[in-house]
Amino acid sequence: MMRLAFRNLFQNKIRLAISVGGVALALLLILSLDAIFSGVEQRLTVYINQSGADVFVSQSGVRNMHMASSSMPASVEKKVKAVPGVESVTPILYLSNMVVVGDERNLAYIIGLPEKAVMGKPWKVSVGRDQPEEGEAIIDRNIADKSGVALGDEVEILGQDFEVVGLSEEMTSLVNSVAFISLNDFEALRGSPQVISFLLVKVSAGESPNTVAMRIEARVRDVTAQTRESFAGQERQVIKDMSTDVITIMNLIGFLIGLAVMALTVYTATLSRRAEYGVLKALGAHNGHLYRAVLAQALLSVAIGYALGLAFTMLLSDLIPRMGLSLILKVSGASMLKVSGVSLIIAAVSAVLPIKQISGLDPAMVFRGK
Amino acid sequence: MTLSRRNLFQDKTRLALSVGGVALAVMLILVLNGFLDGMNRQITLYLDRSPGSIVIAQKGVNNLLGATSLLPSGIEYKVASIRGVEEVVPILSQFVILDLHDKKQPAYLVGYEPAEGGGPWEISSGLQPKRDREVVFDRVLAVRHGLRIGDTFELMGKDYTIVGLSNGTTSWMTSFFFVRKKAAEDLFSAPQATSFLLVTLSKDVEPREVLNRLNDLPGVNALTKKEMAINDLKLFAKVFSAPLKLMVAIAFLVGTMIVGMVIYTATVERQREYGVLKAIGAANRVLYQVVAVQALLAALTGALIGVLMAYGVSQGIMVARPQFLIVFDPSDVGRALLAGIGMALVAALFPARVVAGLAPAEVFRR
Numbered sequence: 001m002m003r004l005a006f007r008n009l010f011q012n013k014i015r016l017a018i019s020v021g022g023v024a025l026a027l028l029l030i031l032s033l034d035a036i037f038s039g040v041e042q043r044l045t046v047y048i049n050q051s052g053a054d055v056f057v058s059q060s061g062v063r064n065m066h067m068a069s070s071s072m073p074a075s076v077e078k079k080v081k082a083v084p085g086v087e088s089v090t091p092i093l094y095l096s097n098m099v100v101v102g103d104e105r106n107l108a109y110i111i112g113l114p115e116k117a118v119m120g121k122p123w124k125v126s127v128g129r130d131q132p133e134e135g136e137a138i139i140d141r142n143i144a145d146k147s148g149v150a151l152g153d154e155v156e157i158l159g160q161d162f163e164v165v166g167l168s169e170e171m172t173s174l175v176n177s178v179a180f181i182s183l184n185d186f187e188a189l190r191g192s193p194q195v196i197s198f199l200l201v202k203v204s205a206g207e208s209p210n211t212v213a214m215r216i217e218a219r220v221r222d223v224t225a226q227t228r229e230s231f232a233g234q235e236r237q238v239i240k241d242m243s244t245d246v247i248t249i250m251n252l253i254g255f256l257i258g259l260a261v262m263a264l265t266v267y268t269a270t271l272s273r274r275a276e277y278g279v280l281k282a283l284g285a286h287n288g289h290l291y292r293a294v295l296a297q298a299l300l301s302v303a304i305g306y307a308l309g310l311a312f313t314m315l316l317s318d319l320i321p322r323m324g325l326s327l328i329l330k331v332s333g334a335s336m337l338k339v340s341g342v343s344l345i346i347a348a349v350s351a352v353l354p355i356k357q358i359s360g361l362d363p364a365m366v367f368r369g370k
Numbered sequence: 371m372t373l374s375r376r377n378l379f380q381d382k383t384r385l386a387l388s389v390g391g392v393a394l395a396v397m398l399i400l401v402l403n404g405f406l407d408g409m410n411r412q413i414t415l416y417l418d419r420s421p422g423s424i425v426i427a428q429k430g431v432n433n434l435l436g437a438t439s440l441l442p443s444g445i446e447y448k449v450a451s452i453r454g455v456e457e458v459v460p461i462l463s464q465f466v467i468l469d470l471h472d473k474k475q476p477a478y479l480v481g482y483e484p485a486e487g488g489g490p491w492e493i494s495s496g497l498q499p500k501r502d503r504e505v506v507f508d509r510v511l512a513v514r515h516g517l518r519i520g521d522t523f524e525l526m527g528k529d530y531t532i533v534g535l536s537n538g539t540t541s542w543m544t545s546f547f548f549v550r551k552k553a554a555e556d557l558f559s560a561p562q563a564t565s566f567l568l569v570t571l572s573k574d575v576e577p578r579e580v581l582n583r584l585n586d587l588p589g590v591n592a593l594t595k596k597e598m599a600i601n602d603l604k605l606f607a608k609v610f611s612a613p614l615k616l617m618v619a620i621a622f623l624v625g626t627m628i629v630g631m632v633i634y635t636a637t638v639e640r641q642r643e644y645g646v647l648k649a650i651g652a653a654n655r656v657l658y659q660v661v662a663v664q665a666l667l668a669a670l671t672g673a674l675i676g677v678l679m680a681y682g683v684s685q686g687i688m689v690a691r692p693q694f695l696i697v698f699d700p701s702d703v704g705r706a707l708l709a710g711i712g713m714a715l716v717a718a719l720f721p722a723r724v725v726a727g728l729a730p731a732e733v734f735r736r
Contacts, residue, residue, distance in 0.1 A: 158428070257391075
């Protein structure tokens with residue numbers, strides 16, 4: 001019966017291409033949307049993960065960076081430094097703003113870095129320096145390429161012109177990029193001295209970041225201290241919670257489209273082989289055998305469609321960054337597993353109509369030419 | 371026409387599947403576009419409903435939602451003294467992340483002075499905030515999280531009490547909520563700070579002239595609300611247009627494939643009949659028409675059903691998830707029908723090739 005399924009499937013190449021292509025596109029819809037959001041999650045946490053900090057200290061109740069605001073008195077730095085187990089502390093200022101080049105405006109996290117910052121600097125600088133002095137900025141290479149900016153050129157941040165002295169890598173997401181200026185410039189432009197946004201804390205050798213974070217919260221008032229992993233986890237959660245509903249709706253639509261394509265192709269394939277199924281029945285084949293052939297056909301098409309959809313998503317995830325787009329696609333294991341499940345359901349449901357058709361087939365009809 | 375209709379209607383299930391496939395594809399295109407239109411309306415909600423016609427932001431800031439703005443201190447009085455300015459409303463606003471029932475919910479906090487304006491434009495129940503720890507919360511967001519007037523929630527380490535619920539302040543990405551300006555200043559550790567000034571101009575003044583005068587002030591960027599709304603829309607379009615276009619393209623391809631396959635199978639199955647027609651002198655053009663009409667009938671019926679389904683599905687989505695706004699423009703419906711016709715024409719190409727390559731003599735050899 002497996003051979004019959006194979007033959008039925010591969011006999012009409014155009015129908016096969018359409019059915020497999022249709023399923024591949026429907027699954028691509030689900031896979032690519034998942035991949036887009038996973039890509040955003042990954043990129044949004046790059047700064048946190050590569051900052052070098054073991055613990056992030058923020059204003060009480062502020063648990064992430066994206067779309068958040070944190071303000072603490074600068075004096076908190078001294079208090080945190082005094083907590084046992086803290087090796088070093090780097091204060092940063094942070095807000096969302098624009099990197100402006102001519103008419104091109106790019107949303108960015110603007111980070112104000114102190115002189116000789118130990119942590120929080122751009123982690124991968126392809127050209128230039130990783131520490132901005134006054135009047136200088138480090139921006140993402142993607143943004144620079146897109147806007148035609150090179151080292152030594154000027155960009156506008158917070159309404160002020162800055163000379164680009166470094167280009168960082170891998171910090172652009174679909175939403176924004178990250179740009180660095182000096183802490184002094186940041187303070188002057190914001191007009192709010194003696195305030196910091198976050199403290200990046202390195203713990204002493206042998207100390208657990210978790211214990212030190214708890215110690216900081218116990219000894220310093222009005223702050224929230226989290227380990228790097230926990231802070232990054234909260235950041236990912238923001239994207240997850242924002243995207244859940246959209247992903248659910250899109251997944252449902254992708255599922256329905258995949259189902260329609262598969263149902264149609266398996267149905268027409270069975271219909272055109274109606275006479276052969278009748279002959280098989282007349283020769284004594286049980287309905288169960290024929291059902292298995294139809295199901296195998298559906299499973300095979302869906303499996304090929306899944307492989308193609310996955311391959312195409314992988315190809316897109318490789319091609320899109322090369323095209324200079326800030327859209328990053330990351331295919332996760334969870335997403336692949338989910339789409340496998342969806343594919344199985346599509347195959348099973350799409351086989352129902354043809355199975356009904358076969359079960360009602362009267363072998364004698366075949367010989368009457370109907 | 372009769373031949374096309376007969377070919378198409380001969381197998382009802384196949385017809386239903388093909389029409390259903392196109393309907394799904396058209397529905398997807400419409401819902402996606404409707405979602406984008408709805409999102410655009412939600413993005414400009416505050417600018418559309420707040421007072422004034424001009425917004426003053428920090429120099430270098432030309433968005434309301436995209437960037438944080440902090441104006442130079444004392445600017446409010448300088449702006450008020452400019453000729454042609456009738457009223458100035460200061461607000462301190464910022465995106466924040468609320469932790470509501472273990473869910474992270476981005477929201478746009480607006481700090482305003484109830485006596486001056488810039489707050490909620492429609493309070494469905496309750497009052498404006500009178501004290502620093504009181505808040506007017508978006509009604510839809512409150513319902514989603516089971517919050518009522520009198521309930522408290524935590525924001526950046528401080529507890530706030532809901533004293534009013536506002537209508538028309540919902541958005542998929544971020545809903546608006548309102549506190550007194552002083553409360554926002556405390557929350558952001560920014561005493562006397564102002565993010566934006568909402569400026570109402572006197573009657574009989576030339577807005578451009580006043581705008582130029584305002585832009586002469588140091589450290590500010592003055593622009594019309596319309597310009598700022600366009601900037602916000604551009605910013606969000608930049609983020610969402612690429613994934614959305616990808617999905618619309620997929621939907622179009624799937625729809626085309628479905629119609630193509632149905633018409634192709636119907637044509638192949640009737641190959642002999644087409645051969646006979648050719649043998650008795652029917653021109654290829656006539657047969658192409660038969661194929662194209664079949665494709666058009668299937669695609670247009672599917673597209674029409676798709677429009678109805680899109681309407682039903684979007685209503686369902688908006689009832690189940692009131693934070694989504696899906697808006698159908700008549701032009702969107704027109705575009706969806708055009709997409710249906712486009713699907714039909716592309717889909718008719720394959721079967722037309724089959725018909726064109728058919729040798730009439732073949733029919734009699736079988």
